[in-house]
Amino acid sequence: MSVPLHFQTVAELSAQLASGKISSCELTRAVLARTRVIEPQVHAFNSFDEADSLAQAAASDARRTTGRSLGPLDGIPVGLKDVISVAGQPLTASSKMLANFVSPYDATVTEKLKAAGAVLHGRLNCDEFAMGSSTENSAFGPAHNPWDLTRTPGGSSGGSAAALASGSAIATLGSDTGGSIRQPAAFCGLVGLKPTYGLVSRYGLIAYASSLDQIGPFARTVEDAAIMLGIIAGHDPRDSTSFKTQVPDYRAEIKTRRGPWKLGVPKEYFGAGLDPEVGAAVEKAVGFYKSQGCEIREVSLPHTQYCLDTYYIIATAEASSNLARYDGIRYGHRSKEAKDVLDVYQKSRAEGFGDEVKRRIILGTYVLSSGYYDAFYLRAQKVRTLIRRDFLNAYREVDALITPTSPIPAFKLGEKSADPLAMYLCDVYTIGVNLAGLPALSLPCGFTAGGLPIGLQLIGQPFREADLLAVAQAYEEAHEWKLKYPAL
Amino acid sequence: MAPPSDLNIDRVAELARLALTDEEKIRFAAQLGSVLVHIEQLAKVDVTGIEPTAHAFALSNVWAEDVAQPGLAVADALRNAPAQRNNMIVVPKVVD
Numbered sequence: 001m002s003v004p005l006h007f008q009t010v011a012e013l014s015a016q017l018a019s020g021k022i023s024s025c026e027l028t029r030a031v032l033a034r035t036r037v038i039e040p041q042v043h044a045f046n047s048f049d050e051a052d053s054l055a056q057a058a059a060s061d062a063r064r065t066t067g068r069s070l071g072p073l074d075g076i077p078v079g080l081k082d083v084i085s086v087a088g089q090p091l092t093a094s095s096k097m098l099a100n101f102v103s104p105y106d107a108t109v110t111e112k113l114k115a116a117g118a119v120l121h122g123r124l125n126c127d128e129f130a131m132g133s134s135t136e137n138s139a140f141g142p143a144h145n146p147w148d149l150t151r152t153p154g155g156s157s158g159g160s161a162a163a164l165a166s167g168s169a170i171a172t173l174g175s176d177t178g179g180s181i182r183q184p185a186a187f188c189g190l191v192g193l194k195p196t197y198g199l200v201s202r203y204g205l206i207a208y209a210s211s212l213d214q215i216g217p218f219a220r221t222v223e224d225a226a227i228m229l230g231i232i233a234g235h236d237p238r239d240s241t242s243f244k245t246q247v248p249d250y251r252a253e254i255k256t257r258r259g260p261w262k263l264g265v266p267k268e269y270f271g272a273g274l275d276p277e278v279g280a281a282v283e284k285a286v287g288f289y290k291s292q293g294c295e296i297r298e299v300s301l302p303h304t305q306y307c308l309d310t311y312y313i314i315a316t317a318e319a320s321s322n323l324a325r326y327d328g329i330r331y332g333h334r335s336k337e338a339k340d341v342l343d344v345y346q347k348s349r350a351e352g353f354g355d356e357v358k359r360r361i362i363l364g365t366y367v368l369s370s371g372y373y374d375a376f377y378l379r380a381q382k383v384r385t386l387i388r389r390d391f392l393n394a395y396r397e398v399d400a401l402i403t404p405t406s407p408i409p410a411f412k413l414g415e416k417s418a419d420p421l422a423m424y425l426c427d428v429y430t431i432g433v434n435l436a437g438l439p440a441l442s443l444p445c446g447f448t449a450g451g452l453p454i455g456l457q458l459i460g461q462p463f464r465e466a467d468l469l470a471v472a473q474a475y476e477e478a479h480e481w482k483l484k485y486p487a488l
Numbered sequence: 489m490a491p492p493s494d495l496n497i498d499r500v501a502e503l504a505r506l507a508l509t510d511e512e513k514i515r516f517a518a519q520l521g522s523v524l525v526h527i528e529q530l531a532k533v534d535v536t537g538i539e540p541t542a543h544a545f546a547l548s549n550v551w552a553e554d555v556a557q558p559g560l561a562v563a564d565a566l567r568n569a570p571a572q573r574n575n576m577i578v579v580p581k582v583v584d
Contacts, residue, residue, distance in 0.1 A: 306533055
């Protein structure tokens with residue numbers, strides 16, 4: 001049985017576009033038709049603009065017929081998390097605060113995708129201001145997991161994962177502050193890559209925690225993730241934390257870089273709280289690498305138990321500062337009840353923000369407030385140094401680390417939404433990577449007996465995404481998880 | 489539910505410019521109380537002589553050529569304003 005267009009990969013579809021077997025208009029119409037059927041069940045999108053997508057597809061076909069094709073992404077429908085600006089399109093961050101906001105300019109990643117000819121298709125649902133692990137914090141209602149509609153697709157980039165897994169896009173972008181690309185990729189059976197901090201420009205990304213945020217791709221295969229990363233990576237003078245580094249041809253590199261590698265298994269990532277089925281699948285993946293001649297070493301990241309606390313101090317502190325800009329004055333929601341200026345601030349923010357955003361603003365304001373700064377924020381920044389040092393010490397012995405992405409598979413919608421701490425504990429294996437600024441990806445490594453995808457996390461060294469992707473590629477090409485699709 | 493360490497929710501909400509309802513104050517204080525108890529673990533870490541990390545890579549003083557770049561046009565900048573008149577944003581009276 002042939003695979004329908006909407007479930008094919010960027011690599012496969014770009015070859016068919018190049019040979020003239022299909023047109024971008026045909027492909028885009030197929031994806032739009034799929035989106036219309038699936039969307040009422042999955043709710044992966046906050047909005048999409050069919051006429052705009054078809055116009056982009058027609059422009060791509062016109063380029064191709066005159067021999068001016070822009071490369072492997074030309075004519076491919078790509079969805080963007082609704083925190084990434086696309087000029088003239090809505091940008092809501094899944095918040096009532098920005099319900100009517102229209103982007104005045106393109107994000108740098110948007111410019112790069114446009115320059116590569118991608119058909120930008122829709123703005124994808126997420127937790128409000130990217131704060132959450134289940135997409136239940138969206139002001140416009142949660143997204144659903146295509147593998148089991150009663151469960152979460154993960155978060156915060158849950159819509160990016162759900163759209164791709166259900167065939168409503170061919171690749172998507174998300175953002176990852178504490179695991180928000182990798183955890184939804186794990187929950188939805190996809191490849192999700194968080195690049196090294198500074199590799200991809202944050203210009204035009206709605207800020208949550210600026211020292212941790214990174215944009216990255218969701219893809220069906222490691223090769224597709226490599227194609228996407230090659231397009232969005234690179235120095236940008238408009239982001240002062242953007243790093244000046246060479247961007248290799250990741251797609252070519254993953255075909256030439258071969259192991260065996262030295263892989264580290266951090267013992268702290270296999271303790272209490274790890275679901276036995278997830279643990280078994282990850283152990284099996286470790287066994288695969290061993291069978292390929294890789295040297296497997298147990299390593300220790302001794303400050304792992306402090307990652308969660310450090311993260312929730314630093315991330316909320318930065319969030320409370322970043323979200324101060326939503327004051328009801330220049331843009332965003334303004335309360336109709338407000339009588340004076342202070343009232344505009346306090347009531348607009350009270351009406352515009354949802355519970356989790358309010359909680360994080362309060363926590364962040366508290367840890368930065370006079371008398372608590374040293375005990376919480378400054379101390380957390382010092383512990384961050386120790387956490388980062390743990391990883392760099394491990395990399396003296398090994399090339400990459402191998403862990404579960406999430407301690408559990410996708411959980412039921414509503415299961416954790418009343419208990420913020422239980423929700424935060426879902427991020428326990430992903431947040432250390434953001435604190436240390438490292439690249440990491442999640443790729444499928446099996447299914448539970450109940451049919452839910454399981455994710456394997458590979459953590460690499462700074463700016464060595466080519467090696468990280470090559471390690472992932474070696475696993476992927478020996479397994480067939482990528483050939484499974486949800487039965488929607 | 490553990491007691492909030494000493495989170496004065498009224499004071500913090502005022503600092504954060506958030507008008508919270510009484511119900512929200514009670515609920516958030518309880519939820520954040522259990523988060524704070526968890527976070528207080530950090531007091532156990534020996535951080536003597538450790539420098540803080542503001543972000544992962546030591547970038548500082550990023551310079552750019554002093555060349556004017558086009559900014560947003562007025563119409564684009566005002567497009568999302570909640571209230572505007574004569575190319576200006578309208579706000580409530582600030583001084584009497």
